[in-house]
Amino acid sequence: MMGVSMVQSSDTRSRRGGAGIKVGLxxxxxxxxxxxxxxxxxSFNRLAKEPLQTIMTTSVIAIALSLPATLFVTVDNARQLGSSFESFSQITAYLASDTSSKQVATIKQQLEAIPEVKSVVYISPDQALEEFVHSSGFGSALGSLEANPLPPVFIITPKAESPMPDQASQLVNKIKLITQVEDAQLDMLWLQRLQSLTQIGQKIVLALGAVLGMGVLVIIGNSIRLAIHSxxxxxxxxxxxxxxxxxxxxxxLYSGLLMGLMGAMGASLILVLGFWWLGASITHLSELYGSQYRLNGPGLQGCMLLVATGGVLGLCGSWLAVGRHLKGIKPK
Amino acid sequence: MIYFDNLSKRYPGGDEALSNINLQINAGELAFLTGHSGAGKSTLLKLLMLLERPSAGTLLINGKNINRLANSKIPSYRRQLGVVFQDHQLLMDRSVFDNVALPLQVAGQPRKEIGRRVRAALDGVGLLSKERHSPMMLSGGEQQRVGIARAVVHKPRILLADEPTGNLDPALSAEIMALFRRFQDVGVTVLIATHDIDLINRMKNRIIRLHQGMVVDDGGIDGSIF
Structure with a gap:
């Protein structure tokens, strides 16, 4: 009886509203x-229903994401370490130890005449030794030396704040041509080495990130494939x-998104804990060097970026799997 | 309501499953589709559900030619149909209520409306008290009634049934048929594919007999089998 009244109401409804089921905007x-x-x-409940599977997938994603992320933060730290010294690009010119004070004055004039040079400071062997005794802590040992082994030195600051590597080496070559100058060195050399190292590091991060990102796509795609199958x-x-x-x-798609997000959250946790654990030791080390340097962790922004990346990867991975495997399922 | 105009279906293998079918089923009619297995009953239903496309001829539903319906329009077309399967196709990992709610969920009905309609449909098949049960806990006849509730919950104008009584004893079959008749009484067009000759002879309704993909008898109510 109820069935009849139910369908009757359906008929009046469909006459009123047109087609079968329509919903207002x-x-x-x-x-x-x-x-x-x-x-x-x-989707979340389904992931929670198989905790072991979910935890395994999530941790694999977390590890895969934390590797390039760790490297990224490390390289970023190295770059920051480098950039704090960038304005200190100076050239040291070592003179022959038998240079007379008259010659020193001429050389100073010659150096100041070079257009790329901003300023020139002379450090006599005595000054240098005194400074060295103070800063090195070898005072008593150095006092026993018969003669001062240090050469007279000019510290030359170029006009450009951070000269391009080839500009700087041209300048170094010019300075080397001056008589009595035995050697000239760019203090920036180690910095350039660090910079090119960080560049290599960045490239490694990019390559590793791309490969492991693909790995995450495959992992998520595979779990989605299994989910579709079941x-x-x-x-x-x-x-x-x-x-x-x-x-x-x-x-x-939501399952993939959730898996990616959860994996990335796991990766963020690994990163934050790891850098926090390492940070204390780095701080101690840099204090021993009298430096203000502090290790920078991924930070809130970094973590958010990582989680967003995980979400995008999850969505893409499931999209690929869904596109491939749903087409095959057709009612018969 | 349903109009087959010189319709043929040939499968890629080469077999002609249906040839030159001409049929008209009016709105509010209840018709049986019978014949041996392989006679083309399932193919005919598949064409109506747009699981297959005809090779030649025209299929009009409500005056609309559905041959050339774009694939993207198939879901909304299927929402106008109710389908009952022999193996009822219930999802065992969810409750009776959730099974019946499925056609409304996919159509994006509000939750309140879903609850109201699902209970009405379950009441209609006499299973309101079992809405929280798993279909696994129900008997074969009850499972089929849940299948019917799911087929009518969205108030379709056309109800298709493929061997709905295939696995049931005569008493339960009669019960299921009585349900179908009640839907016909309120204006639903019902098409039932079955080879349960005894049952359909008792029903005194239109019988369409298929044999080797052709309509060999339309309208008779005697029990001769080809």
Whole structure:
């Protein structure tokens, strides 16, 4: 009896509203939002239902993401260490130890005449020795030396704040040509080495990131493939009762997104803990060097970037799997 | 309502599953589709569900030619149909309620409306008290009634059934048929594929007999089998 009245109401409804089931715009938007929330919750519940599988997948993603992220933060630290010294690019010219004070004055004039040179400071062997005794802590040992082994030195500051490597080496060559100058060295050399090292580091980060990112895509794609396989019948039935492809796709995309996000959160945790653990030792070390340098962890922004990357990778991985495997499932 | 105009279906293998079918099923009619297995019953239903496309001829539903319906429009077309399967195709990992709710969920109905309609449909098949059960805990007849509730919950104008009583004893089969008749009484067009001759002879409805992909008898109610 109830069945009859039910379908009767359907007929009057369809005559009033046209086709079978139609939903108003606002009700539709509200129900779509509700549906998305419900789908996310459902995807989450499914992950929670198989904790072992989920934990394993998530940790693999976390490890895969934490490797390039650690390297990235390390390289970033090295670059910061370098950039704090960038303005100190100076050239040291070593004179022959038998240079007379008259010659020193001429050489100073010659140096100041070079257009690229901003300023020139002379350090006599005595000054240098005194400074060295103070700063090195070998005072008493050095006092026993019969003669001062240090040569007279000019510290030359170029006009350009951080000259290009070839500009700087041209300048060094010019200075070397002056008589009595035995050698000239760019203090920046170690800095350039550090810079090119960090450049190599950045390239390694990029390559490693790309490879491991692909790995994450494959891991997520594979779990989604398994999920699709185990829900085959459900997909078939949903298609039979008029579910759109988007409707079928949605829970799998959300699963991939969640997996990527959770893996990236795990990676962030690994990073934060690791750098916190290492940071104390680095601080201690740099204090011993009298430096203000502090190791920088990934920071909130870095972690957020990492989580976003994980989410994007998760979504892409599941999108690839869904595109490949859902087409094969058709109701018969 | 449903109009087959010189419709043929040939599968890629070369077999002609249906040839030159001309049929008209009016709105509110209840018709049986019968014949041996392999006679083309399932193919005919598949064409109606757009699981297959015809090789030649025209299929009109509600005056609309669905031959050339774009793939993207198939979901919304299927929402106008209710389908009952022999193996009922229930999802065992969710409750009776959630199974019946599926057609409304995929159509994006609000949750409140879903609850109301699902309970009405379950009440209609006499299973309201079992909405929280898993389909696994139900008997074969009850499972089929859940399948029927799912097929009608979104109030389709056309109800298709493929061997709905295939696995049931005569008493349960009669019960299921009575349900179908109740839907016909309120204006739903019902097409039932079955080879349960005894049952359909008792029903005194239109019988379409298929043999080797052709309609060999339309309208008779005697029990002769080819």
């Amino acid at each position: 606002i009700a539709g938007i509200r129900s779509a939002c509700g549906h998305h929330l419900h789908t996310i919750q459902d 829900r085959r019948q459900e997909i078939t039935v949903v298609k039979l009762v008029g579910g759109t492809d988007a409707y079928v796709r949605r829970p799998f």
